[in-house]
Structure formats: structure tokens, C-alpha cells
Amino acid sequence: MLHLRVACALAVALAALAAVSPCVAHDGDCQQLLETFPDFAEGRLAPRPGEQNEGARVEPDFYFFLHIPRSAGRTLNFCLMKAVFHPKDRCFSSYGEGSQHDDEEGGPGVVDPATRTVEIDRGPLDALGHPCRFAGTHDDLSVLRSVRKAPGRSNSNMAVFTQLRDPVDRALSAYEFTVRTASRYFHRPPDQNSRKNANKTATNDVWPWIDLIPIVQEDMRRRHAERKARERAGIPDADAWVRHFDAMDSSRVTYYNRAANSTDEVPPPGAKVLPDLDPYDNEVVMPLSEFVRLPEVRQVIHNNQAYQILGATNISGEHALSRRVRSCAGGEAFDLAVVERAKGVLDRLWHVSVFEDLEGSISSLMRASGWDLGQRGYRNGEKIVRDLGLKVKALEERARDKVAELDLELDGNKRDLIEQHKLVSLYEYDPDRQAELKDAKAAIGRLEARALTIEGKRVKAAALRVEEEWVQDDFGMPEDRPSVREVFDQCVDRARSKREEKNKIRFMGAVRDTWGRQILWDRSKIAVSTIEEIKRMNRIDTLVYEHAKHLHETCSTP
Ligand SMILES: *[C@@H]1O[C@H](CO)[C@@H](O)[C@H](O)[C@H]1NC(C)=O
Numbered sequence: 001m002l003h004l005r006v007a008c009a010l011a012v013a014l015a016a017l018a019a020v021s022p023c024v025a026h027d028g029d030c031q032q033l034l035e036t037f038p039d040f041a042e043g044r045l046a047p048r049p050g051e052q053n054e055g056a057r058v059e060p061d062f063y064f065f066l067h068i069p070r071s072a073g074r075t076l077n078f079c080l081m082k083a084v085f086h087p088k089d090r091c092f093s094s095y096g097e098g099s100q101h102d103d104e105e106g107g108p109g110v111v112d113p114a115t116r117t118v119e120i121d122r123g124p125l126d127a128l129g130h131p132c133r134f135a136g137t138h139d140d141l142s143v144l145r146s147v148r149k150a151p152g153r154s155n156s157n158m159a160v161f162t163q164l165r166d167p168v169d170r171a172l173s174a175y176e177f178t179v180r181t182a183s184r185y186f187h188r189p190p191d192q193n194s195r196k197n198a199n200k201t202a203t204n205d206v207w208p209w210i211d212l213i214p215i216v217q218e219d220m221r222r223r224h225a226e227r228k229a230r231e232r233a234g235i236p237d238a239d240a241w242v243r244h245f246d247a248m249d250s251s252r253v254t255y256y257n258r259a260a261n262s263t264d265e266v267p268p269p270g271a272k273v274l275p276d277l278d279p280y281d282n283e284v285v286m287p288l289s290e291f292v293r294l295p296e297v298r299q300v301i302h303n304n305q306a307y308q309i310l311g312a313t314n315i316s317g318e319h320a321l322s323r324r325v326r327s328c329a330g331g332e333a334f335d336l337a338v339v340e341r342a343k344g345v346l347d348r349l350w351h352v353s354v355f356e357d358l359e360g361s362i363s364s365l366m367r368a369s370g371w372d373l374g375q376r377g378y379r380n381g382e383k384i385v386r387d388l389g390l391k392v393k394a395l396e397e398r399a400r401d402k403v404a405e406l407d408l409e410l411d412g413n414k415r416d417l418i419e420q421h422k423l424v425s426l427y428e429y430d431p432d433r434q435a436e437l438k439d440a441k442a443a444i445g446r447l448e449a450r451a452l453t454i455e456g457k458r459v460k461a462a463a464l465r466v467e468e469e470w471v472q473d474d475f476g477m478p479e480d481r482p483s484v485r486e487v488f489d490q491c492v493d494r495a496r497s498k499r500e501e502k503n504k505i506r507f508m509g510a511v512r513d514t515w516g517r518q519i520l521w522d523r524s525k526i527a528v529s530t531i532e533e534i535k536r537m538n539r540i541d542t543l544v545y546e547h548a549k550h551l552h553e554t555c556s557t558p
């Protein structure tokens with residue numbers, strides 16, 4: 001643990017300058033805790049592409065995308081990987097829902113911590129001994145422990161890749177996303193928040209949003225009730241006009257007056273026009289500065305890029321240890337040690353990219369993995385997985401029927417055997433029945449041989465055999481397959497434009513103050529002190545992100 005010592009020495013030096021003791025007992029315990037915290041990457045990772053000899057390239061047995069929420073992981077996981085991996089090779093957990101799914105973050109690999117199954121490597125052809133090869137989830141690194149050895153797959157040769165984001169931007173995005181999503185479910189009773197279709201995973205069922213949305217939603221309801229109560233007592237400036245913005249083009253402004261419920265290009269002469277709402281600090285939704293200080297946000301957002309990379313989030317497989325690690329954060333030496341640990345993991349991962357350079361991230365991931373944006377892409381994933389599911393089910397049913405039929409035959413055979421054995425014991429000492437005795441013994445020999453034959457058939461029938469065609473690369477694919485690039489671009493376009501437009505219009509329509517003022521996000525309006533505070537609360541992530549950026553820059557130059 002050289003890096004720990006370096007970190008500690010550094011901390012001691014820093015502390016000496018500041019004339020405080022870095023070695024309070026608490027901090028010492030914390031340091032020790034980190035040393036005993038498991039290294040989930042150890043012994044599980046495939047050699048990094050750059051460290052393999054040209055020509056002697058070893059294909060990883062399993063690919064895992066560690067999807068950090070609000071880091072454009074959806075684009076990579078859902079749009080890019082969907083085009084790169086055949087649907088049969090994609091694990092269910094990374095697949096989940098599909099094109100109709102209208103949640104921004106819901107798509108791939110989502111887990112509800114309460115009900116999640118820890119196995120991320122279930123696939124459509126499991127029953128046939130063809131394990132899936134790609135999963136992407138919001139889990140942290142501890143989930144690698146749950147990847148099983150499957151036929152034709154080891155769990156020590158995994159390509160794990162991830163994408164990080166500037167922690168301040170990520171926290172802001174988490175705020176906006178939580179508020180937007182909370183408002184979407186605002187008018188539904190809380191118990192109906194959850195998925196209508198149990199097979200789909202809705203945004204609010206997903207860690208970490210599952211922990212945050214209800215809080216913001218509850219706050220929104222309270223503010224709404226208070227506003228209504230105030231309005232009953234009379235509305236000041238009831239005839240004031242406010243500016244309204246076009247959801248798609250905020251430079252297009254109209255004026256709105258609630259009393260008359262009318263919209264106009266310009267307010268009437270002499271009318272009172274209220275200033276716009278501060279989008280991050282108003283009475284309609286929880287202000288940003290309050291959100292970022294919530295203990296829950298500390299728990300699941302701040303510094304959670306590092307915790308996810310370490311396997312120390314609050315959905316870690318090492319729940320108790322992880323909680324202790326997180327509660328140690330804040331001490332200078334400890335934070336630096338965590339940073340070093342996380343950097344050490346990043347250094348060993350298959351690929352690390354950053355949100356801020358999506359195009360560069362994609363091309364460098366493709367290059368590193370030996371893939372090509374020009375290669376033929378996969379599509380129709382949903383349908384193929386469904387088809388395969390039906391085929392496997394039919395196969396299983398046929399096998400079950402055949403086995404049941406053979407079991408009946410075996411039973412009959414057994415009864416016949418018992419019958420013959422009875423005859424043998426009956427005639428054995430009867431000198432007059434020696435001919436019958438001989439017949440019975442011969443029958444036993446025949447029946448025993450038959451039993452063996454039936455059992456052989458039974459074993460064969462129970463073993464499901466995959467049809468050659470199903471595991472072919474072009475199974476279910478159209479004749480003229482588009483390139484990965486084309487599938488990806490289409491997916492991003494569709495995912496982005498339609499859904500975001502709809503959500504934005506809905507949000508700006510639904511979330512308004514007494515006079516009808518909307519919330520229009522504009523990050524330049526955030527108080528500098530709030531940005532500084534978020535930065536301070538993400539000290540670990542800031543340094544880990546810097547390292548990711550460095551790795552990205554070295555990787556993305558060919
Ligand atoms: C969910 O999946 C199960 C099994 O895969 C299926 O039987 C069921 O019809 C699906 N439910 C819906 C609402 O699609």
C-alpha cells in the first residue's frame with residue numbers, strides 16, 4: 001500500500017504546515033479501515049488493451065460498463081453497446097427496457113436496491129449454456145464479485161470500463177434531473193410512483209434516484225400546499241405579467257398574465273412585469289443550495305464517482321464496511337488515500353473516458369476494444385431477445401414433455417421389474433417351475449437393459465441443445481446491416497430529441513409559481529458560493545475526475 005503511505009506522508013506534511021495533528025485516533029482508524037477494504041478489481045480484470053502484445057490479444061470473457069449516473073452512461077451503454085453486442089450477448093440487467101421507454105436515466109442496467117438481484121450476468125441463452133458477455137449497470141465495483149464462472153467464461157478476465165464527469169456539473173445535473181423527475185410524478189399518489197409494467201424499470205426505481213426523488217417530491221408537495229393556502233388569502237400583484245419562455249428556444253419570449261389567463265407578444269402598456277424566477281432558488285422547488293446539503297445527497301451523489309469505482313457506495317456488496325468508509329470522508333489524509341485507491345483502480349480498468357468529450361470517448365473506447373464504428377452494428381435487440389426467449393421456452397417445454405414421457409416409461413419398466421422379481425422369489429425353490437423361473441430371470445435382464453436405455457434417452461432429452469442458427473452473428477439481423485455509427489447516431493437522436501423535448505415542455509408547463517413564472521435552468525445564474533460549496537463537498541471526486549481526464553487524454557491520442 002505504497003500510495004497510502006505517500007498520501008499519509010503528504011497529509012502529515014500538510015498538517016505540519018497547518019500546525020494541526022493529522023493523526024487523531026479517528027483518522028488512524030479510518031486509514032486502517034481503507035487498508036482492509038477489499039479491492040474488488042483484484043484478480044478479476046482483463047489486461048488493459050495497451051498492455052497486451054500486438055497480435056497476442058486476449059479477448060475478455062466479460063464486459064462490464066460501470067455506469068456512473070448523470071455521466072452520459074446511457075448514451076454509451078444503451079446506444080453504443082447495443083450496436084456493438086449482439087442481443088443474445090447482452091445480459092438482461094443491462095438490457096431491461098427499450099425504445100418505448102421514456103425515461104432519461106431508466107434505460108439500461110438499473111437496479112432497485114431493495115429488490116435487485118445481485119447477479120448482473122443473466123442472459124437470454126443461459127439455459128442453453130451460452131452466457132451473456134456484456135452488462136452495464138449503476139452498480140458499484142463490488143458487483144464484480146457476483147459475476148459467475150459460466151461455461152466458456154471465466155470471472156478473472158473482465159473488461160471493466162467507465163465514464164466520469166466533472167463533479168460540480170454532475171451534482172447540478174443530478175439536481176435538475178431529480179427536480180424534473182419529481183415534478184413528473186408529482187400529481188400521482190406516492191404508491192403509484194412505481195412502474196406500471198413490472199418488466200420496465202422507471203427512473204424513480206433506480207439508485208440513486210429512488211432515494212432522492214421522494215424527498216424532493218415531498219418538498220414540492222409541501223411548497224404547493226403552502227402556496228395554495230397563501231393564494232386563498234389573496235394574491236399580491238395579481239394582475240402582474242411574467243415572461244414565458246419557449247421550451248425549445250428560450251430566446252423566444254412571450255408575456256403571460258394569470259388573472260386573465262392570457263398570453264401576448266408584449267405586455268399591455270404600463271403593466272407591471274415581475275422579474276424572472278431564480279431557477280435554482282425559488283419557492284416552487286427545493287433550492288439547489290438546500291439540495292446539495294441534504295444528508296441523502298451526501299450519501300449517494302457527492303464523491304460517489306470515487307465510491308462507485310471503489311465499490312463503496314451505499315449499494316455496495318460490502319454494506320457495513322462501505323458505510324464506515326464514507327463516514328470517514330472529510331479528513332484530509334483519508335480523502336487523499338481514497339483518491340489514491342480510486343486512481344489505482346482507474347489505472348487498471350479496460351477503459352476510462354469522460355463526459356466532456358463524448359465523441360473522443362467513444363472513438364477511444366472503440367479503438368481500445370478492437371471495435372470499429374464502421375463495423376456492422378446490431379439492432380432490433382428487443383425483438384430478438386423476445387424471440388430467443390420464446391424459442392428457449394419452447395425448447396424447455398418440449399424437453400419437459402419428453403422427460404415426462406420417458407419417466408412414465410421408466411415407471412412402467414420398474415413395475416414390470418418388480419413383477420418379475422416377485423416371480424423369481426416365488427418359483428426359486430419350486431422344482432416344477434424351473435422353466436418359468438428361467439423366463440422371469442431373462443425378463444429381468446431385458447428390463448434392466450431397457451431401463452438403462454431409457455435413462456440414457458432421458459439425460460439426452462433434458463440437455464437443451466442450442467440451434468446453430470441462434471448463436472450466429474446475423475441471427476435476427478436485417479440483410480443490409482447499418483454500421484455501429486449509424487445505429488448509434490439514430491439511437492442518440494431518437495433518445496435525445498423527442499424525449500427531452502417532451503419532458504422539458506411538460507416541466508415548464510407544470511412547474512410554476514403563483515404568477516405562472518417558469519423554471520428555466522441556466523447554470524450561469526448559480527451563485528458562485530454554491531458552486532464553491534459543491535466543489536468542497538466533492539473534494540475526492542474532483543481529484544479522481546482530474547485523473548480520469550488525464551487517462552482519457554493519454555488514451556484518446558492515437
Ligand atoms: C413481463 O415479463 C413476463 C415474463 O418475461 C411476461 O410473462 C409478462 O407478460 C410481462 N409483462 C408485461 C406487462 O409485459
Ligand SMILES: *[C@@H]1O[C@H](CO)[C@@H](O)[C@H](O)[C@H]1NC(C)=O
Nearest residue numbers: 256257258259260261262263
Ligand atoms: C388558460 O388558457 C388555456 C388555453 O390558452 C387553457 O387550456 C387553460 O385551461 C386556461 N386555464 C384556466 C385556469 O382557465
Ligand SMILES: *[C@@H]1O[C@H](CO)[C@@H](O)[C@H](O)[C@H]1NC(C)=O
Nearest residue numbers: 113211295296299300314315
Ligand atoms: C442509501 O442512502 C439513501 C440516502 O441516505 C437512503 O435513503 C437509502 O436507504 C440507502 N440505501 C441503502 C441500501 O442503504
